Amino acid sequence: MLIGLQNVTFEFGARTIVEDATWHIQPNERIGLIGYNGTGKSTLLKVLVGEYLPSKGTVERSRGTTIGYLHQDLLSFDTNDSILQVALGAFERVLQLEKEIEELGIELEKTGDEKTLHEYSDRLHEMDTLDGYNIHHKTEEVLQGLGFSNADLQRPYKEYSGGWRMRVLLAKMILQQPDVLLLDEPTNHLDLPSIEWLEKYLTHYKGSVVIVSHDKYFLNRMVTKIVEIYQREIHQYTGNFEYYEKEKELRVEMQQRAFENQQDYIRQQERFIERFKAKASKAAQAQSVQKRLDKIERIEDVEIERPNIRINFQVDKIPGKILATLKHVTKRFGDNTIIENASAEIDRGDKIALIGANGKGKSTLLRIIAGVEQFSEGERVWGHNVQESFYAQHQLEDLNLNNTILDEMKECGSQKTDVELRTLLGCFLFGGEAVDKKIKVLSGGEKARVALAKTIVSKANFLMLDEPTNHLDMHSVELLIEALKKYEGSLILVSHDRYFVQKTANKIWEIADHEIKEFKGTYDEYVEWKERMAAQQKNAEKVEKPAKAEVKPEPAPAPKPAANNNQGNAINKEAQKELQKHQRQFQQLEEKINKLKTQQAKLQEQLGNPETYSDKGKFTQTESNYKKVSEEIAQLNAQYETTFEKIVELEAQV
Structure with a gap:
């Protein structure tokens, strides 16, 4: 366990957010924290990081666990630094090492002191261990993924609006790579390409991620567990948001049925008590039934916190076509x-x-x-x-x-x-x-x-x-x-x-x-079409290379007259044999490439399916297979081109 709540009750003024709640966040979990507006999702995150203290129970944290917490209040931060400098703040120790190495280098040039040389070597080794030479590249990559262009990176942070500032702070947080990332509505300020980039990045993130979001599509693709705050309790579901919806419906239905059955039983027992409590012969029995009824653990009715109100539009006039x-x-x-x-x-x-x-x-x-x-x-x-x-x-x-x-x-x-x-x-x-x-x-x-x-x-x-x-x-x-x-x-x-x-x-x-x-x-049809077009474009580019080889080669120099005609015939026969061999290879390569492309298209379709993302193992395997197939296609394409060039060369000899 990295962090969690143990029998926690938290009251916000006169309102109870959770009562006797237990929830533990384990390593590498992808959790969606959900609940109706006002149920206390953001408040619960603040309890986890220690901003609020629980009324009862304890917040537990493993020693050394680091937490990154992205929330709206961070927007009060302001600075004249560039957005690149702000995001680079994720690497405090590396930035400090850069300064120390520079200072020690200057001192070493002046004095040549052995102690300074050792210190200089130690700092260089630590820099290497922390992969410090790549921090600029990593930071630029993350900022670009979140929608910033190269030209934006040197612009002052204070020039940006709230939504763009939040992106910079998100970049800094994911670069810090804490053990647990708590993200409160991270997609609110992102456009579609940035949301898609964040999904891919967080899927491979090595720590645990807890996301508060109203974006069902994002939750379906990102999380493998749903934690819901409902009726002051924490309910946990293993699966993505789609799974939670089905499972919750079943739970509510079962609880409703259990509640109704218990109510029938209670009414039946109460009728018995009412009927026989005054009769001397049955009074003891009625009393015994009453005691049993008093001890019964009551099942709560399933409250519909948000009734399904309908919004109805009215249209006065019918417009033209x-x-x-x-x-x-x-x-x-x-x-x-x-x-x-x-x-x-x-x-x-x-x-x-x-x-x-x-x-x-x-x-x-x-x-x-x-x-x-x-x-x-x-x-x-x-x-x-x-x-x-x-x-x-x-x-x-x-x-x-x-x-x-x-x-x-x-x-x-x-x-x-x-x-x-x-x-x-x-x-x-x-x-x-x-x-x-x-x-x-x-x-x-x-x-x-x-x-x-x-x-x-x-x-x-x-x-x-x-x-x-x-x-x-x-x-x-x-x-x-x-x-x-x-x-x-x-x-x-x-x-x-x-x-x-x-x-x-x-x-x-x-x-x-x-x-x-x-x-x-629809949008899903549009995404599918875009992916198909991109795949076709990629294939066309690959096919274009051997196609270029079809341009007639420069005329080969006229062969020197053969001293012996039989020798010339033997050479031609040998070239003919070699040509046929390469033509067979060419055909086999073509068939292999086509088979692999069919396989690649299927894997691409699976990668575009939200169900694949809900199972981390399945996603990793599918992505690995896709990379493997793509690499094989690239290798075969190279052989395909070489074979084609050889055929052209041999055809000139035959």
Whole structure:
């Protein structure tokens, strides 16, 4: 065990977060810590690192265990140092050694002292042991994986926004390689390529990882164990998030059945006691039954903490066939071109997801479609009868700070009753008296949820949503997905939540080469297509090399007249024999390469399957097999090229 809780009770004010909870984190575990908003996931991480002390029980930690803890409060850190220097802070001892080696080197040049030479040698040896010469390369690799370009590395940390700062601190933390990494919502500030990079990095991370996340896709691919805070208890499930969902349903069902059976039994016994307690002949028996009933361990009813409230959209008008058209649109920010001469069309029934890396202009394109962003050239044409509603972070500024949440919702003109509005707000995590809070006292996340609720309650037939799931818990995301599936209007959204995108979009837009590339299909189909295209491209590049050899070789020098014609015939026959041998080899190599490519494609498909990631052993074996097959293909390709060149050479001789 590295770290854990033993019979811990923790109270936060008047509220109990966990009661008599035990949880031990073992080496190399991949754990997803989950629970509804407000159940205390982040608080529990603070108990683990010692920021909060438990009311009862103990927090246990093995001697020498190191912990890395990534959380939102780290954003208060500020510095003029470059982001590379901040991330290099992970290697304190190596940086100190660099200074000492430099100082000792200068002293050694001056004095040639033997003691200084020994110290210098010791420092060099320690530097070598710590792999200190590679820290710059490692740091750059991790920062680039998290979305920073080479040019960014020397920019001051303080120039970056909160999301990018969090990436730098995440880079520093994973470079420190603690025994346990505690990550609180690590994907919140990452784009898709960075999330995919982090998944791969953490899968091979040598320590244990505990992740608090609302990203189901990420949890499914990353974790092999789920720890849930539910009804002030810790429940553990061995498997990924998908396994947990099925297993929890079974557990709840079994507990519900056990509770109902026990209630039937209790009622039956109580009827017996009530009926016979007054009869002298049965009084002792009734008393005995009562004692037995008092001692019985009561099974708790399974509370539905979050009832399945439905979000229902209403659409007032049916729009024309085409909602919006972009014609030859160009948008630039100074020298930075976002899109150039780009054209696209949004049709009735389209549910489009705009995806890709940060900085490619997804939100800018969404604002152009919404008509709130100017562009340099081209035309934006709005369709007939389109009633739009646009949700983005800047919408927060439009909220009336003096309104209560409920009043703000009433002003949307939805004609919904107070009860209906309260029900809807419950989906966005505003229950009970929370709806009477003033907008001005809300946090940024709470304001974002109010703005999203306002977008949903409008009777728009075209929704434009920029990161709508950012401040929602898993349950609310599910409710939103369900609502958007039933929504009769059209929508375009920007989101880094792959699960949300997969469940809601029927088209994918990607900004590539300053153009809008459209894929008709779901996100999973799009990923599969991209992988297929990449594999085909790779194969085409490999085939291109021998294909180049097909260019007719330079004419061989005219053979010298043979002194003996029989000797010439013998040479030709020998060359013919050699040629046939190489042609057979060439055919065999071709067959082997094709077989291995089929095998490689199957393994690639397995690596793209989330189920493979849920089993660490299976993933490692599959990845190892994939590497082995790829290496064999590379070797055979080299032989293939050599054989082909030899055939060309021999053909010239025959």
